[in-house]
Amino acid sequence: MKIKTLIAVGVGLAVVGSAAAYAQYSNIEQPGYEAVTSDGPYELREYAPMLVAEVTHTGERSRALSAGFRRLASYIFAQDRPGANTEKIAMTSPVMQDQTAKIAMTSPVIQDEAQDAGTWRTRFIMPSQYTVESLPETPQDIAISQVPARHMAAVRFRGYGRDADLVQAEAKLREWIDEQELEPTGPAEFAFYDAPMVPGPLRRNEVMIPIAMD
Numbered sequence: 318m319k320i321k322t323l324i325a326v327g328v329g330l331a332v333v334g335s336a337a338a339y340a341q342y343s344n345i346e347q348p349g350y351e352a353v354t355s356d357g358p359y360e361l362r363e364y365a366p367m368l369v370a371e372v373t374h375t376g377e378r379s380r381a382l383s384a385g386f387r388r389l390a391s392y393i394f395a396q397d398r399p400g401a402n403t404e405k406i407a408m409t410s411p412v413m414q415d416q417t418a419k420i421a422m423t424s425p426v427i428q429d430e431a432q433d434a435g436t437w438r439t440r441f442i443m444p445s446q447y448t449v450e451s452l453p454e455t456p457q458d459i460a461i462s463q464v465p466a467r468h469m470a471a472v473r474f475r476g477y478g479r480d481a482d483l484v485q486a487e488a489k490l491r492e493w494i495d496e497q498e499l500e501p502t503g504p505a506e507f508a509f510y511d512a513p514m515v516p517g518p519l520r521r522n523e524v525m526i527p528i529a530m531d
Contacts, residue, residue: 346409347510348442350469358473359493361528367464368443370455373417375436378480382414382509385439392459393441402453406444411508411523413440468528470494470501471508478509478522486524500529 354361372388374381391397393406419435443452449461472490476482487505494501503526510521 346407346442346444347411348409353468354497356493359490360471360473361497361499362469362471364464364467364469366466368447368449368452368461369413369440369464370443370452370459370461371438371440372459373436373438375434377434378414378416378437381437382412382439385414385437386412389439389441389459392453392455395453397456398453399456400454404453406447406453409442409444411442411510411521413442413506413508414438415504415506468530469506469525470497470499470528471523471525473521473523475520476517476522477520478507482522483507483524486522487526490524490526494526494528501526502529503527 348364348367350362350364352360353363370389370392372385374384374388376384390408393408395403395405415438417436417438443461449463452461455461470490470493472486472493474482474486490505491501506525506527508523508525510523511519
């Protein structure tokens with residue numbers, strides 16, 4: 318009886334902890350946009366310009382995302398930063414990822430392993446009060462860039478954002494873009510909104526594709 322009680326208490330604490338993490342992470346700053354068109358999980362959005370810190374890693378997508386997240390976190394939390402500025406930067410949402418180059422496969426034997434290998438860019442959106450000039454200095458491998466105003470087609474889905482989920486969501490989004498007679502202008506980008514401890518059913522993930530602006 319005691320074992321069952323301990324298990325129940327442990328499960329309850331895990332659920333409460335996950336819910337607390339979800340509530341905390343869902344309340345942080347996100348980039349503002351205007352929904353031009355909404356159609357179930359699909360949207361055409363108009364984003365204002367945003368400032369981002371970005372880093373690239375080469376390899377399998379999920380590992381590159383993890384490495385990019387850790388590297389950018391070390392910058393915003395002042396754990397690895399040149400100079401004497403120890404000001405911490407608030408975490409925002411989502412974490413953005415896109416592929417800047419693919420790795421050429423050299424053998425059919427490794428085709429499955431290399432399917433999503435390449436150079437991946439991970440981006441943290443900087444809080445809106447910062448400018449390029451007011452941000453703390455970055456290490457050499459981290460860049461600060463200004464993303465211009467743009468239109469993005471987006472599809473939202475739950476889960477852990479695994480490779481297969483992203484591929485499926487991108488395919489559905491491209492079908493929707495064709496149906497709306499929109500013109501894509503670049504590759505897909507992935508957006509992950511929640512902390513790692515948030516359970517899959519509560520997670521918000523998106524695939525977004527830039528669209529020609531009229």
